[in-house]
Structures are given as structure tokens and as C-alpha cells.
Amino acid sequence: MPGRRPIVPKDDSLCRRCQTNEPTITVRTEPLCNECFCRYVSTKVVKRMESFRVKYSDPGKERVLSLPLSFGACSTTLLHILSEHMKGQVERTGRSGYQLHIVHVDDGSGPTSKALLEKVKERFPEHTYSILPVSEVLSLDGVSPLLQPPLSSDANGDTSSQTEPSVLDLLATLPSATSRADTHRILLRRLITNFATNHNCESILWAHSTTRLAELTLAETAKGRGASLPWLVTDTASPSGPQNFYPMRELLTKEIIAFSSLTSPPLDDLILKAATKPAVSTKNTSIDDLMRQYFESVERDYPSIVANVVRTTGKLKAPGVGAEEERCELCEMPLGGAAPERSRLCYGCIRTLPGVRG
């Protein structure tokens, strides 16, 4: 049967792409060498950055993009790849198509993150950096009243004082691990979105991998938030604030982790290793934890299925949102159809904040 292109037999003891080096890693089914693998990873990211090419930005009018950095493997790797991308743009055209504003939310868990941030700044000095204390979530519109009861009124609007522990305390009063994890995620996202809006960032570049997006898809589905999925996992205009982008959406977590050690110099010392929690009782497991564990195993054996979940959810169409459309007071997703009548909260948030009646 004649093929469209001649099929050259490949030597499987060599890298599938360059056929010169020894392979060091198998990606999906291809054995690749270090160099080809790193090129594969950065190409996947750069391809998603099409809309930020130099030709789309007017000289002297920088497009500013916000990049939330948690010091996890994904966000640190994204920062690295984009830094290289920008360097490439400058080399080719004399300027770059965008600027990055790196945001780290400090949950006050220890001095390590401050030290890490210094190291990151040293390695990538060309970007702007900001640290946001997690306590700022309480100054977001409508959040403090929702997180009552135990919040004392003096914390309200007082951003400079010692309110840091109180946010975590407030979260701790929520009835289940799922509610805590869910609310935490929503508040962080709102905080970052709010920050990006206030700093004139036109988009937010989230470092979610394929695996992370698949986790998010199933977790949000299980929390009754199916209606807001298109805004959470696709590159669409957000109903509030800047547009969301997921440049790492075609890379598996394991590929990103491999990249972070294979790239030179490695990023290992810039990454905060997440302590993998041992499987505890279901009482303390959240839905997010369950999905994380589930996709960890699916990623190992069935990577294409993980990718398929993300591709599929990507096909969901976000309905158009009018400016005056009512939004949920907690997660800020449009309420249209996803909330009981006259509720100020969507179904998912009603579930997560028991005792709060819409």
C-alpha cells in the first residue's frame, strides 16, 4: 500500500526524532534523547503562546501577563520555558511580545517560599515579582461575610495587621476536607484574578498540566460545578477579569517533572517538593485529593486517556455572559442556570458552605 510519505525504518535503540543520540526517556510511545525531549516540551508550550507573538504587540506598549508561581514543578517550569521564549523573541526581533508579572501567594507556611523567591529572581531577573499575603482574600468583595461565623469584625478591611492566621482558621472551621480544599482553591484563584486585574495584566498564564486539568475536570464535576467547567479549564475569556490561558495543557505532570530535572541547568533547587500525603482515612480526604490520586495512577498507565479528558472538556462551549449577569458571590461564576432561584451562590458553593443560605 503506497504511503503518503516514504516510511524510513527507525532505529529504536536511538532517539526516535534525531536518530543520533541514545534515548533517555519515553514520551507517550517515542523514545527520545534529552535534547529532543526538552525541545518537545518547550514547543508544546510555545505553540500555545501563539497569540503573544511579537507581531501582535505594538512597540512601546507592553502586553503584561500574570504568571502565578507556587514553586511547584509546573509553574516553575512554565516560568523557565517562557523566559527562554522571550529571550528568543528578543534575539530574533529586538523585543519581546509580552512581559511577565510573577505572583506568589504566601500562605505564611514558612520562610522557605521567601528564600525560594529570591533564588528564582536571581535566575530570572528580567521579570516583575510580587508577593501576595493570603490574608488579602478577606478583602475581596463579599468574602469575609461568607466565611463567617467565627471571624471577628475587626479583621474586616484591615489588611495590614496580623490577619494571616485568621484566613486559615476560617477555612479550618469549614465542615469537611472537601469544603476546605474547594474554598481554598476558589479563594486563591479569585485573589490572583483580582491582582491581575488591578495590575493591568491582560491574561493569566496558569501552569496547569494535562493531568491537573483532568483532575480539575472530574473534581469540579463531582462538586456539582459542571456548569462552570468551560471557564475553568479552557483558554476562554473569563466571566470576570483577565483571560485565562493554560499553556501547559498538552503536557503531562510526569513529563514536566522530568523536564525540570533534565533541562540545563536543572530547576530542581527552585522547586518546592510537595510532600506526598499518605493515604489517610476518607474522612480527611477531599474530592480534590481523590481525583489527584486517581489521575496519578491513570497517568502512569493510560496517559492518552488523561489527555482525552482534557481535549473533550475543551470542546464544551461557554455560554455568552452579559456584563450584568449575576455571579456567584464566592466563586464569581455566572449563576445563570447553575443556581436555585434568587440564590446569591451557585450550587457548588452552596454545597461547600453549609449553613449559608442563598
Next chain:
Amino acid sequence: MPPHQCEICKITRAQVLRPKNGQRICSACFIALFESEVAVTITSTNLFQPGERVAIGASGGKDSTVLASVLKTLNDRHGWNLDLVLLSVDEGIQGYRDHSLEAVKRNSADLDLPLKIVSYEELYGWSMDQVVAQVGKKGNCTYCGVFRRQALDRGAAMLNVGHVVTGHNADDVAETVLMNLLRGDLPRLSRATSIITSTPSAAPPKDDGAVSFTNVKRSKPLMYAYEKEIVLYAHHKKLDYFSTECIYSPEAFRGSARTLIKNLERIRPESILDVVRSGVDMAKLVPGADGKCKGACGDSKAAGSTNAAEEEAEGGCGSSNTNSGGDSMVEMEKKLQQDERTEANGPETEVTLPANPKETVSIGVRHSHEAYSSLPPDDGIYGQNHEKNGASKATAVPIRTKQEKKSGRKPTRDAAAPKQRLGQCERCGYLSSQSVCKACVLLEGLNKARPRTGVEVGGGG
């Protein structure tokens, strides 16, 4: 610890801890509550017309037994005036279906509802035991699922019933939502979450008001009921059901989704209904017109119904088993990897679209009608000259022999660009977007291996 009082009537001792919300209530209150919740589901969705004839798909398992009992109770209580019958499919699985059919027969007597049993053997000439002997245990669920869908529709048509209700519960629906997310099947996801799925017939309704087997509605009145509560209801009502799962093994995909649902329920019991809700909401976001059928199907509703027959046909055994052959996660992974490679390298062979099949029809139209006894329903004599073994109309799926290869199909509908749209199988007349429906394709494969003398062509012209 002192015994808890029922939180509703405050009189009796609580006997039930509601799986759905942790409420402690007594047996009587639980039964009343369960029934009223099903009644709300039915009335709020206008599921039934007054006086409608409804067939309850009865397997003898807990779900359909509870469904039959609840419907009978509600029908009497609220005077819905429904004409209820039990409809069972005998797949022909020794040691499983024969026992469960006994349970159905006892239910039929207890509830005083008529019972109709249709068997694969009688419809297709193959019992599942024979199919398994032929194809092995792997992948046999495909046959069973495809055959069942048609069997229920054909059984309903024999009873002249246009509406079949099935016992799918909230856990089943939630499981299907997750499974279809994992499989990347959005159209099926959106169908799984609609309480009623109708397959508007390609054939116009008959003048005499008889129900055609291509025009039978399906609905799931228990889709908001928890599996655990169904078991509790059956227990407290002392219902007689058969609880063994099918002896032919379940496959990995649904199993994976099922485990996930059970774990979710353990973490947060409400999440089963939340998954269902998410599924319903996501179904609204599935692009319709510009989706798979590229606008050819018109509005999204039409697009949804196009694949109805085949989609549900693949639903397999609903709760306990899966699903079509490509469903094991291993196979799915392989297929996806292949797709990825094809995308990266370009297809190895140029594939050209075949000429529109509808244009190649002209020869042999008459001949094939007679040979396959698959007259288009508008010929008006459908069901009159091809009964098999004296069974009433629409029973026999004609079995095609080898030499009758050429197909005939009247170019009745507009022959636009090749597109997926609902038509009828040219052999048996069942709904299909292909020229030959899945059941006939499967049967052809089975019959090839059967000795020649064993084949009987249904109808002789």
C-alpha cells in the same frame, strides 16, 4: 446510647440512616419519602401522559423491581391511570437469567401486572450462551447491549406500548457521566443525563395508531434515586428480587468509573447527585449544530436524537456491566495513541469518501425487499409477510445469507452530502445512522460461523 427517634414523625424509632443526607428516620417515613421523591421526579418532568401505556423493563434485579413496585403504588395512589406492563428480555444466560426471570414472574403475580418476555433466541436466533460459546467471554457484552436495546423496543411494539421505563438509578447515571468524560464521549454524556430519550421514528406513525418498534420512548424515573436507597426500599417493602450479577464479566472502563463514584460517595454522599447535576449542566454546553455532524443535523435536539439508538444500544447492562468492545481502558489507550500518531505523521493511506450510498441504489430494490423482508414502513405492509414462528409483528430480525450482498435502499430522503442522520437499517428496519444497524452487523459475523443448514432466512417473500 438511647435509640434515635424518627426525625420526621418523631414517634417511631429511627430504623434508616438515609444514605443521601444522613437523616435518621423510621421505615414508614422512609418509604413514604422515597415514593414521594419519585413522584416529584415524574410530575415535575411530565414524564407520563394520563392513560399512557407504559412498559417497565424488568430484569428481576433490585432497580427494576423497586421501579415496578413504586410505579404501581403511585399509579394507584395518584390515579394516573397508567396502563402498566412488565417487559422482560431473556438473553438466554443459564444460571443467571432463568433465575431472575422467576423473580419477575413472582413480581408480576404480586403486583398483578401482565408480563411479556422476549428472548434473544426468538428475535435473533442466538441466545447469549450461544454467543459466548462463539465469541468467548471477552467483548460479549457488546452483543448483549446492542441486542437488548432492540429487544426492548421490539417487545414494546408487540405490546403496542410506546414508552419503556428502565431502572437506571442516580449511581448509574453518575457513573455514566464520569465514564463518558473519561472516554471523551460528549454526545453520549448528554443523553445519559436526560430523563427521557425519545427516538423520533424515521417512519411516520401508522394510521391505525399501532406502535412501531422504531418509535419507542425511554425514560428513567429513578435517575435521582440512590442505589443504596433503592436497596433499602426493597428491603423495607420486603420486595422479592434477584441479586446476582451477570455471570459474564464486567470490563475495566465502567469499573473504573464505578470505583470512583463509590469513593466519592464515601467522601461526600451528596456528590452522586452533584455529578448528575454537573452532567445535566454540561449537556447544555455540548456544542450541537457545529459538533460532530457539522450542522447537518440542524438543531442540537436533532443531533442528540440522531445517535440515540446506537448510543443506548452500547449501554450494555446499564448498572453492572459495560459496554462495547473498545471500552476497556487498555484498548482505549491503544486507540488514542494510534490517533495521536496518525495526527503527527499523517494518515498512512489516503482515504476517499465512498460515493453516496443512496445514489448507488437503483438496482435490486425490489429484490432486496423481498429477500430481507425489510420493507420501508411507508409501504404499509410492514410486518405482514415476514413473521417468524408465528410471533406477532416486528419480531423477527431477518438473517441475511451470504449471496444476498447487494443492498437496496429507497432514495426517499434528500440525498445531500454524506452526513450522519437517522435512517433505518436496510435489513431489519431498526433505527440506525448507518445503512446496516449494529445488531445486523453483529449477527452477520455470528451467522458466518454457523453451519449453513442452521440459517433460516426470515420471511420468504
